[in-house]
Amino acid sequence: MGFALRLTGHDRQWAEDVVQETLIKAWRNADKLDRRPAMLRAWLFTVARRIVIDGWRSRSVRPQELEEIESDAVFVSDESDKTVAAMILYEALQGLSPEHREAVQQTYLADRTVNEVAATLGVPPGTVKSRIHHAVRALRKAMRERG
Structure with a gap:
């Protein structure tokens, strides 16, 4: 968890997600993993690092999320354009x-x-x-x- 925290810039929620995804990948690949502690540890760190890199890449491609701006005006759908177009078509x-x-x-x-x-x-x-x-x-x- 400490390694994942450092990789994610101390974003605890993201670090927990990284650890969870890493453990899921370990579980799915348990029969293929080298059981020696040093090899297993290196594999886990590599997987966690790749998950974080993929996260950084996907965040850089997606548009930044913004908070919704509260407005005093309420938008009401205006169907007048469709009505006028229907009248013209008729x-x-x-x-x-x-x-x-x-x-x-x-x-x-x-x-x-x-x-x-x-x-x-x-x-x-x-x-x-x-x-x-x-x-x-x-x-x-x-x-x-x-x-």
């Missing part, structure tokens, strides 16, 4: 031809495949793909114009 959808709007609603909003939509509408899959393509282009243009 208006843009109304500007599409009925065939294009139906293709978009069936594929994107109802989450159906092109083949399912084609069977429902009684048109070839290629026609559905074409309608979706043109509808999406028109929607993009309309969305750009509306901001």
Whole structure:
């Protein structure tokens, strides 16, 4: 424990974690370890040193943890942007031809495949793909114009 304390800059909690992890590794490798006291001691110190080095490396890569700043203001989620975007999209959808709007609603909003939509509408899959393509282009243009 004293060795681990010195390695961790006298951070007792971290040193205890290092000792515990070292003993776990010793337990898992007990059948492979040299039982002579000097060899066992050297192995334990090496493992502890490597654990501390890995800890220092991982701490240097992670962003520094900061305490949460208390604020008098409480953040309230504002859904207005989503609402406005939905309204703009609805208006843009109304500007599409009925065939294009139906293709978009069936594929994107109802989450159906092109083949399912084609069977429902009684048109070839290629026609559905074409309608979706043109509808999406028109929607993009309309969305750009509306901001």
